[in-house]
Amino acid sequence: MTSLQRCRTVVTPARGFPAGAIALTGGPLLAALERSVATALAHDPDRLLAPYRREAGLPAVAEPYGDWESRGLDGHIGGHYVSALSHLYAATGRADILANLRAMLDGLQQCQDAVGTGYLGGVPRGVALGEELRGGTIEAEPFALNGRWVPMYNLHKVLNGLIDAFEAAGQDDALEMALAWADWWMGIAAHLTDAQIEAILTAEFGGMNDAFFRLAALTGREDLEAEGRRWSHRLLLDPLLAGEDRLDGLHANTQVPKVVGYARSGAPDLRGAARVFWDEVVNDRTVSIGGHGVREHFHPKADFRAMVLDPLGPESCNTFGMLQLTDLLRQESDEPALVDFAERAIVNHALTAQHPGHGGFVYFSPLRPAHYRVYSRHGASMWCCVGSGLEGHSRYDRFLFSRDGDSPRVEIYEPARLDWDGIAIEVRADLARSWRVEVDITAETPHDRVVRLRVPDWSDGAEVTVDGEAHPVARGDREVALGGRWEGTSRIVLTLRPVVTAERLPDGSPWASFRYGPFVLAHRDGDDALEGQVAAAPDAPHIALGTKRRMTLTPAVLDADPTAAFTPAAEGATATLSAWRLDGEAPEQVSLDLEPYNAIHDERCTVYWPVGATASEVRDRLAELDADELEDADLVDVVAPGEQQSEMDHAYASQASRIAWTNARSWRLAEDWFSYVVKPKVAGPHLVRIRTLAGVPVGSDDAVVRLGGRVATPATTGMRALPLYGDVTEAVYEVDVPAEGIEVRFEAGAGGxxxxVVAVALLTPPA
Structure with a gap:
């Protein structure tokens, strides 16, 4: 029997169910799945294949998509798309989904055959990249490898897509393509030392270790398992093996996929590291909606101020990855905390990241009070969170049920049906409207087994009846075990008792959100000034750039116990909050309507509320935050050096440049040069403000700043202290900026x- 023949039986996870055993039957999860089908069918396989055809030397048959698909990450959405179609086909069996999947696979096969080495990708100059690496040319920084934008991250998407097409959709040729790609890479890797591989891993590489572990499990090939080990980045892995949290400042979506690979490996040490990471992120860094990070990064876990100030809140890709990791950990553990997190993240973040009407996807979910989300536009927005969004809403069913041997467990109460091993379990629930859940168990022939029902962490116990007869549930029990003989149809009614919790930010700072049952509740704050609320061409920005309301306009909760200000409705998951407006001469008490955050779209909303003992205490704290932001009132555009999307959105280019960190905040320097392009809203006179660390490093005497190609002299310079960075030099330049923007270039000079550089900003001059 060949290794490929052995692959044709896909192993069912120990605590999971065979493909097709679970079906969504209604509710928000099914709605999200159906929107994902429509979104997938709205994309053109020929346009997604265009970068692959270009790199394979084949004639163009369609124009490539724009945005990231034509700015250096060419082809990454194509890989996500294959994964999405594979899981959507597994979930629906739809012929039109399969037709698009076959179009992608046939097109990719043509490209792989044309290259002839097994290589397959849309990365610009990707074929040459392999030869550069084989020859030992490795120039890596966190978001670039040999002058290309995270090429291994990009290549992982198509490799992962091919594996998904085999495992989820049963397409045998996809595995053959994946193995041909792996063999191409193994021919390069044979020439590279472990140190050289580790250098390559400096640049974001997605879940490449995960892909090698998956292929090793499918084929039994020890060389692929060893390669998965080589791709298990020691920079992240070693601290986790030591039980240490060194995540501050790291780019979060670079780390999560690596850890998914650790969990997939099956190796006890790597799986242990994966669990350490999960504990660190979920327990110390995750906010109430189930997401984490600001501006794509792990900010200092002792300072969550950025979470309520910055419009770039938790990133959707990160939660998508954490759900993948949680699912893998669940396969070997029935620990309730794993499902508790999965439910929180699905209900309060993942579902909110897809528009209920047009189906656009969200990149950042701001938790700044009275701010808003931006959604992608199909065919114009080609962000990473569009790729993970295409995939993510097709796989919620995996969290709804689990099993211990032959004992099934209902985990999350959403409309769904499990048909398995002679028994059917159908769940009917709509927790946003009622806390009553009906579970029908049907067995055509008698079955003796235990059926288990999870008691969620958000419920104060439960009441259970089986065919009208009460079943005792002890307070504190996390599950109800119903044993006996099942024959015909029995109806279980589970009545949950939701509790209200006021959840502080993980650092304990004086902000609270309110969770009622599984739902994080929020207040609607109007639909004014939603600039770019649906992203538009040509640049398809993914950031909510509209006006930020002053923090002192945020009502405060002044009760010693914040839950005392919360009054739940008689029915359903809504409530009122008694709060105080502090922006007038005297505090004014107001009653605010709250509803599930996942129901609010196309509007500003507030999730976290300032809390404190007195009005004056909270007012002073909010006024201080406003004062800190006031100096940026004239800000037009800003670059955060060392942050991937900020730099790529500003046409980052460099030679011999690198990123460094101070107190988890990034900055950039170069032995040669680096540059950005900042853009005005309206052409004309502006100020360029550049902040550099005071004397760290000491720039060379002939280092210069060029604006629009000309050496620039600052109009003013001064010193100031910035949080986390410490002392910085602030130089302000006067410049006339054209509509297309102006290049800001930093040159080191000879030998220096x-x-x-910690920040580059474009501002309108003061009146």
Missing amino acids: VTGG
Whole structure:
């Protein structure tokens, strides 16, 4: 029997169910699945294949998509798309989904055959990249490898898509393509030392270790398992093996896929590291909606101020990855905390990241009070969170049920049906409207087994009846075990008792959100000034750039116990909050309507509320935050050096440049040069403000700043202290900026270095 023949039986996870055993029957999860089908069918396989055809030297048959698909990450959405179609086909069996999947696979096969080495990808100059690496040319920084934007991350998407097409959709040729790609890479890797591989891993590489572990499990090939080990980045892995949290400042979506690979490996040490990471992120860094991170990064876990200030809140890709990780950990553990997190993240973040009407996807979910989300536009927005969004809403069913041997468990109460091993379990629930859940168990022939029902962490116990007869449930029990003989149809009624919790930010700072049952509740704050609320061409920005309301306009909760200000409705998951407006001469008490955050779209909303003992205490704290932001009132555009999307959105280019960190905040310097392009809203006179670390490093005497190609002299310079960075030099330049923007270029000069640049901003001049 060949290794490929052995692959044709896909192993069912120990605590999972065979493909097709679970079906969504209604509710928000099914609605999200159906929207994902429509969104997938709205994309053109020929356009997604265009970068692959270009790199394979084949004639164009369609124009590529724009945005990230034509700015250096060419082809990454194509890989996501294959994964999405594979899981959507597994969930629906729809012929039109399969037709698009076959179009993608046939097109990819043509490209792989044309290259002839097994290589397959849309990465610009991707074929040459392999030869550069084989020859030992490795120039890596966190978001670039040999002058290309995270090429291994990009290539992982298509490799992962091919594996998904085999495992989820049963397409045998997809596995053959994946193995041909792996063999191409193994021919390169044979020439590279472990140190060289580790250098390559400096640049974001997605879940490449995960892909090698998956292929090893499918084929039994030890060389692929060993390669998965080589791709298990020691920079992240070693601290986790030591039980240490060194995540501050790291790019979150670079780390999560690596850890998914650790969990997939099956190796006890790597799986242990994966669990350490999960504990660190979920327990110390995750906010109430189930997401984490600001501006794509792990900010200092002792300071969550950025979470309520920055419009770039938790990133959807990160939660998508954490759900993948949680699912893998669940396969070997029935620990309730795993499902508790999965439910929280699905209900309060993942579902909110897809528009209920047009189906656009969200990149960042701001938790700044009275701010809003931006949604992608199909065919124009090609962000990473569009790719993971295409995939993510097709796989919620995996969290709804589990099993211990032959004993099934209902985990999350959403409309769904499990048909398995002679028994059917159908769940009917709509927790947003009622806390009553009906579970029908049907067995055509008698079955003796235990059926288990999870008691969620958000419920104060439960009441259970089986065919009208009460079943005792002890307070504190996390599950109800119903044993006996099942024959015909029995109806279980589970009545849950939701509790209200006021959840502080993980650092304990004086902000609270309210969770009622599984739902994080929020207040609607109007639909004014939603600039770019649906992203538009040409640049398809993914950031909510509209006006930020002053923090002092945020009502405060002044009760010693914040839950005392919360009054739940008699029915359903809504409530009122008694709060105080502090922006007038005297505090004014107001009653605010709250509803599930996942129901609010196309509007500003507030999730976290300032809390405190007195009005004056909270007012002073909010006023201080406003004062800190006031100096940026004239801000037009800003670059955060060292942050991937900020730099790529500003046409980052460089030679011999690198990123460094101070107190988990990034900055950039170069031995040669680096540059950005900042853009105005309206052409004309502006100020460029550049902040550099004071004397760290000491730039060379002939280092210069060029604006629009000309060496620039600052109009003013000064010193100031910035949180986390410490002392910085602030130089302000006067410049006339054209509509297309102006290049800001830092040059080191002969034999020296540039200063350490922490921020570049474009401002309108004061009146």
